[in-house]
Amino acid sequence: MFDSHTLVIAAKRVSKWDDKVDALMVKWDDKVVTIPTDGDAEWRTNGEDREVIVERTDETNYVRVTVAGLVEMDIRVRPIGEEENKVHNYQVPADDTFAHLETQFRFTNLSDLVEGVLGKTYRPGYVSPVKIGVPMPMVGGEDKYKTLSLFSPLCKVCRFQKQPELAAAGGIAQY
Structure with missing residues (x-):
């Protein structure tokens, strides 16, 4: 949440992981946004106060989000692997995949x-x-x-x- 907006970056529910299928969901003020996969491969908007850019850094499951004057984030959707499942005892069922976000943040003027x-x-x-x-x-x-x-x-x-x-x-x- 920032200014008068809400930006949601989430992992879609995934039953079987496939690297070629995009499991990333983006919403801007409660409306689903489609991030193009060709050309500029980005979505952008100029809010009242700042520009917001969501750009693909790979064909699926990777984006860089920039909220001008606030934050830059690299976000990747990926599944919980067998080793993580075992170490953290997530108990992921055999017929399901838990997709989650890996994130890196770089803040401005924090x-x-x-x-x-x-x-x-x-x-x-x-x-x-x-x-x-x-x-x-x-x-x-x-x-x-x-x-x-x-x-x-x-x-x-x-x-x-x-x-x-x-x-x-x-x-x-x-x-």
């Missing part, structure tokens, strides 16, 4: 007070409370981040604030 399950890891001097070497490490603190829905900006440690012009129009909070 505050030293950044918060969130991922965000706080970008704070200067952050030390993880996770026990190294356990099969499924957990950070904890979920009570701080519990929300009514995936797109709710309201939680105990919320740092989202409505911009005055958006608040007057009933817009979404922004980071």
Whole structure:
């Protein structure tokens, strides 16, 4: 969520993994977006405040997302492999595949007070409370981040604030 928009990058439900089938889903303000596979192989929009670009970096399952002045992300959809399934005890059924996202973030102008399950890891001097070497490490603190829905900006440690012009129009909070 940013400005008055919601951008969703997700892995589609996949029963049998095939590298040639795109398992990536992109939504812009609740509308499914198709990312072309030929030509520029990108989708872009100019929001009120910033340009957003989703470009393919491979024919399927890889994209780079750029939100001008905020973040650049490399995102890959991939299946849980046999080794990961065994190590983390996911218990993936033989007739199913769990597809998930691998992500890399590069933020622009990130505050030293950044918060969130991922965000706080970008704070200067952050030390993880996770026990190294356990099969499924957990950070904890979920009570701080519990929300009514995936797109709710309201939680105990919320740092989202409505911009005055958006608040007057009933817009979404922004980071």
